[in-house]
Amino acid sequence: MNISENIIWHETTIQKRNRQQLNGHKSCVLWFTGLSGSGKSTLANAVDHLLFQEQYRSYCLDGDNIRHGLNRDLGFSTQDRKENIRRIGEVAKLFIDCGMIVLTAFISPFREDRELVRRMFAEDxxxxxxxxxxxxxxxxxxxxxxxxxxxxxxxxxxTGITSPYEQPANPEMMIDTGVLSIEESAHHILTYLNEKKIL
Structure with missing residues (x-):
């Protein structure tokens, strides 16, 4: 889709770095991906809860919840799945600009779509x-x-039965939720965020 030449990007007075400074931490998107039943929503909410307890600014975007509102017009065809993930990427980007940590729990089965979202953000x-x-x-x-x-x-x-799931080639984190508990996994993620100096 081409953007009209009459639509001009408007720079805001308050920048992302200002909001990060106010919040006391960097912003990022934690993109949880995996098969249905792998624990995405449960783990994302557990991490969100830990962040909230430590007074970090975070918000969880859940696949089913988003399809009740923003993406209620989309089905599960390949094209609709792609659009679903594109929209989530754009919403996540708004949260990042707000200086927040956003957790997204979506199967997002196609590697190409996840890479498209990745390119919306800075490397870290x-x-x-x-x-x-x-x-x-x-x-x-x-x-x-x-x-x-x-x-x-x-x-x-x-996905996983009649539609493929393409595993990430080089994810920042890989967690075996068949072995680790939700609590162990959540603390593992917080340790990573601390090591990367996001928190």
Whole structure:
């Protein structure tokens, strides 16, 4: 989509660095990706809770929640999945400009789409967190009953069953949620943020 030549970017008086200084920490996006049932939403919320307890400014964007509002017009075709992730990237970028830490919990199955979002941010602002969890473990958990429906053919284009999931090539973090507990995983992520001097 081409942007009209009549639309001009307006620079704001308060810049990202000013908001980061006010918040007392850097801003970044923690991009949780993995199969349904791998623990993305649960872990993102656990990290968000820890950040909140330490008085860091953060916000969690969840895949299902976003589809209730902003992306309610999108389905699950390849093109709609791409648009879903593009929009989330743009929303996450607004949070980054606000000087906040934004946690996104989306399957985001295609490597190309995740890389497109990565290019929206500065090098140290996009942290891809791959929740590596065997599909049989995800299917055993099946908190929403989606795998069972997919196996019955009631859900088409379901990631991991009838639609592919492309693992990240070089994620900043890889967490085996089939082995580590949510608490262990959350603290592991906070340790990473401290080591990278984001907090």
């Amino acid at each position: 602002e996009f942290i891809e967190i791959y929740l590596q969890c065997p599909i049989h473990t995800c299917e055993k958990r099946d908190p929403k009953g989606l795998y069972q429906k997919a196996r019955k053919g009631e859900i088409l284009e379901f």
